[in-house]
Amino acid sequence: MKQIKSLKITTLAENYAFGRGIGQWGLSLLLDLVDAEGEPRKVVFDTGMNREALLHNAEVIKEDFSDVDCVVLSHGHHDHTATTTEIVEASGGVKVYGHPHTFTERVSENREGKRRRIGPPEGQGIGEIEAAGGTVVLTEAPVEVVPGLSTTGEVKRRSFEKGGAPSNGGRWILMVDGEETDDQVLDDLSLWTDVEGVGPWVITGCAHAGPVNMILQVQELSGFDMINGFIGGTHLIGRTDDYVQRSIEEMAKFKPKLISPCHCTGFKATARFWQAFPEEFVLNNSLRIIETGKMPRHRLI
Ligand SMILES: [Fe+2]
């Protein structure tokens, strides 16, 4: 895949806030790039859980989504899918990329057997997105969503990481044709790109396959043996110290120059990343701006 010219990532939704932003449990990243053909592009990766907070943050940076080229949903959890319809409508109707499971009904069952729905919230289904002018594209295969920026497609589970099992115990259930199946969150995909003069970047939603599996998937698709940047969720929240340490050690083999784990990484693992990558770590939060090839001035706020 050809290199893109530049990439700027603005966090529209994240657990914590920066400056005039509002935090929420959820993730949404706005990618401004100059694509492999030299065209300016705007891609929204995930759409948060709290619509009002996300739209507030967008307003602060005067983002009205009118020139968004497409929306990519990392996976069908409610904290990544709550503002898709609104963004599609504001864009005048664009494609929304996901996996065949992204909009499938799913529930979380805790250790006491209590269940709650954790799929896209009301008003954010395929029907509503299409009524807003959008076109929903669901595939297990990688897709080049704009020239030089691609999804990973479905991610193979090949490292020590435990895939989709909830880290706090309990069970995730996916409803397929009325049948309950164990939900390994196979829909969870990432974005990757290669930035001219900078190198490869991996951008994750929750990385339910595990951040190491995500990077290995990008390696298989691209042939990269290092990455310049990593940003996004790692789902290390609730994992043991040993597990977190192992993930960090495996990720360090790819020698990232900028690493910004956020959202479902959780505070403890985020702190461990900071300790492991004191020069490369960038604390992320709502309205954080990261431009590839530049280290933000305030790395820890
Ligand atoms: Fe998730």
Ligand SMILES: [Fe+2]
């Ligand atoms: Fe999440």
